[in-house]
Amino acid sequence: MPRILLALSIAVLGIGAAAAQTPLKIGVITTLSGPGGYLGADIRDAIELAIELEGGKLGGWPVQTLVEDDGLKPGQGKQIADRFLKSEKIKLFTGIVFSNVAGATVPDILDAGGIYISPNAGPSNFAGKECHRNYYVVSWQNDTLHESAGQNATDLGYKRAFILAPNYQAGKDALAGFKRYFKGEIAGEVYTRLDQTDFAAEMAQARAAAPDVVFQFHPGGLGIAFQRQYQQAGLLGVIPMVVAAPSMDSVILKAVGDAALGINVSSHWNSDFDNPANKRFVAEWTKKYNRTPTSYASQGYDTALAIAAALKATQGKVDDTEAFRTAMLKADFQTVRGAFKFGPNQHPIQDWWALKVEKDEQGALALKTKGKVLSNHSDFYASQCKL
Amino acid sequence: MTLVLEQLLNGVQLGVTLFLLAAGLTLIFGIMGVINLAHGSLYMVGAYGAALVATKTGSFLLAAFGGLAAAAITGMMIEFLVIRRLYARDHLDQVLATFGLILFFNQAIVLLFGRQPIFIGIPPLLSGAVQVLPGVFYPVYRLAIIVVGIAVACALYLMIGHTRLGMLVRAGATHREMVRALGVDIRVLYTTVFGLGALLAGLAGLMAGPILAVQVGMGEQILIVTFVVVVIGGVGSVRGAFFGALIVGVSDTLMRAFLPGLLRGVMTGSEADALGAGLSSMGIYLLMAIVLLVRPKGLFPAHG
Numbered sequence: 001m002p003r004i005l006l007a008l009s010i011a012v013l014g015i016g017a018a019a020a021q022t023p024l025k026i027g028v029i030t031t032l033s034g035p036g037g038y039l040g041a042d043i044r045d046a047i048e049l050a051i052e053l054e055g056g057k058l059g060g061w062p063v064q065t066l067v068e069d070d071g072l073k074p075g076q077g078k079q080i081a082d083r084f085l086k087s088e089k090i091k092l093f094t095g096i097v098f099s100n101v102a103g104a105t106v107p108d109i110l111d112a113g114g115i116y117i118s119p120n121a122g123p124s125n126f127a128g129k130e131c132h133r134n135y136y137v138v139s140w141q142n143d144t145l146h147e148s149a150g151q152n153a154t155d156l157g158y159k160r161a162f163i164l165a166p167n168y169q170a171g172k173d174a175l176a177g178f179k180r181y182f183k184g185e186i187a188g189e190v191y192t193r194l195d196q197t198d199f200a201a202e203m204a205q206a207r208a209a210a211p212d213v214v215f216q217f218h219p220g221g222l223g224i225a226f227q228r229q230y231q232q233a234g235l236l237g238v239i240p241m242v243v244a245a246p247s248m249d250s251v252i253l254k255a256v257g258d259a260a261l262g263i264n265v266s267s268h269w270n271s272d273f274d275n276p277a278n279k280r281f282v283a284e285w286t287k288k289y290n291r292t293p294t295s296y297a298s299q300g301y302d303t304a305l306a307i308a309a310a311l312k313a314t315q316g317k318v319d320d321t322e323a324f325r326t327a328m329l330k331a332d333f334q335t336v337r338g339a340f341k342f343g344p345n346q347h348p349i350q351d352w353w354a355l356k357v358e359k360d361e362q363g364a365l366a367l368k369t370k371g372k373v374l375s376n377h378s379d380f381y382a383s384q385c386k387l
Numbered sequence: 388m389t390l391v392l393e394q395l396l397n398g399v400q401l402g403v404t405l406f407l408l409a410a411g412l413t414l415i416f417g418i419m420g421v422i423n424l425a426h427g428s429l430y431m432v433g434a435y436g437a438a439l440v441a442t443k444t445g446s447f448l449l450a451a452f453g454g455l456a457a458a459a460i461t462g463m464m465i466e467f468l469v470i471r472r473l474y475a476r477d478h479l480d481q482v483l484a485t486f487g488l489i490l491f492f493n494q495a496i497v498l499l500f501g502r503q504p505i506f507i508g509i510p511p512l513l514s515g516a517v518q519v520l521p522g523v524f525y526p527v528y529r530l531a532i533i534v535v536g537i538a539v540a541c542a543l544y545l546m547i548g549h550t551r552l553g554m555l556v557r558a559g560a561t562h563r564e565m566v567r568a569l570g571v572d573i574r575v576l577y578t579t580v581f582g583l584g585a586l587l588a589g590l591a592g593l594m595a596g597p598i599l600a601v602q603v604g605m606g607e608q609i610l611i612v613t614f615v616v617v618v619i620g621g622v623g624s625v626r627g628a629f630f631g632a633l634i635v636g637v638s639d640t641l642m643r644a645f646l647p648g649l650l651r652g653v654m655t656g657s658e659a660d661a662l663g664a665g666l667s668s669m670g671i672y673l674l675m676a677i678v679l680l681v682r683p684k685g686l687f688p689a690h691g
Contacts, residue, residue: 033493034604037502167664190647191664195608197599200397200529201644208390221504221600229598232509232526234516255506255600
């Protein structure tokens, strides 16, 4: 008798499950290991938080994420995309942190008719002539991050800058972006290696160039090492530093400690932004993960919200990419960063803010928002994109 | 001129760190004939061991002992449990097994410590910068690394040249079968040498901790360069490892620092930077290729 009951209940449950919507699979290819591992982990956790807050759904439609680690290796990202496309039949992709991985992986996804929504990397080569109808960037175009830093350095009155970035697509975009908006003179320009951890040689060059200000772009573990060695070389407090958000996120801040006081940062988002969407995000994130969200987390969350808004309009369907595109481009959702819309190349048009590392009331280090650097800022490549 | 001197010091500092890793790697290869890809994991274990003790006790001295002990014990465990079974196998099996160890250790560290990098502060005694020559300031901690590295090199020189253990090591590197035939307990020697190599790797890791991020995968980044050092110096030769490490450390640093500047004299700025950055990251591999062409056994070969 119990056996029949068991069989019956399995049958009933089975029918029940079949009647419910099969969840839409979202392929999340991201960097979870190595020095940049926490970047991808924050993006993944934020996407999962957004899905959890909606009870396993996005825009009212059940979704399921498949997360894989690309290990910051372009080849590995490509392989994962290939497997997701062919074996899992996934159509909707997101997650890539680093521009070199995006450069290898995104074209494969788009060529196979998939949709890619970037929560971080926004390399310049996909923003201009090579833009694509199924490629969206929710975070920023790489250059704009550093254009805001260039503008910030100009606003702060610096005249001679020494600039450094790793020798890969996002690093080149960084220096190009900074130079575009910095009105002073460039005292020196150095490309480091993306796998470099010791910056002693570059510190010596920066000191010898005797600039007013140092601008550097070193995301994740690179940034922590850079900041600490900057302090150890006795440069901190001697030559001020201006950076964009990825070079001074809350994890780097915690690792560097008091030495980071006074560093000027520019960002499109900060944990102290006073809007309801952000307040909810920061509260829920802190409750679930018990750590301060980084800007990567905010971008992952906004990406999930953007997908939710599009799925709501398309009744949870992604097969008709043009219908999905129409829905996506409306950007009908409240971002945690405030004003946001998609430009003609499907990259963001948004505001940029100046932040500064200060102590809060409890004496803990925090990034404090100071004022606006750029308003309704699009990117340099938007005009070259014909869609 | 002062800039050149500062960069030379940076190069020597990188060199002695590489030496500590390369010495162990080359000893293990020279004596046991094992290619130990997991040597970088021992570097990581040393750094994590030190970081763990440092965050618990706040003492750098205790942390140093913690890191050394963690690396040495892990090294001997690896030898006892895994490597011992590989001596008779060919290099492909060894590479596969030790690559597996890399994956194992990386995942173990992720489970124990998480993915976020951790940091050890520089001990107050060694913090700050000191004027080594008029106008040349250099971080005290990096000077300390150079001193420790050279002290270890001297100690290794004395140990290998003037002790019984050193005699066995030399004999093992050149006439392995004969040592065995003479009745030396080769298993104890193997475990000891592996432990010693692990200890040196751990020392490099714990000293690098306060400068670099202590993070999963830190060993693989430096392991590749260490192999270059071993090849340039001559496989199995500790003397070769020392000079190879200094050559690689200094040439890598100097190329990184000055090549773009030199190229800017003959071409436009952005091209010079791109070419300079590319050439300097290739530099040590080019150097290795040249050494292999001219001296296929390395600069200081162990076997005659």
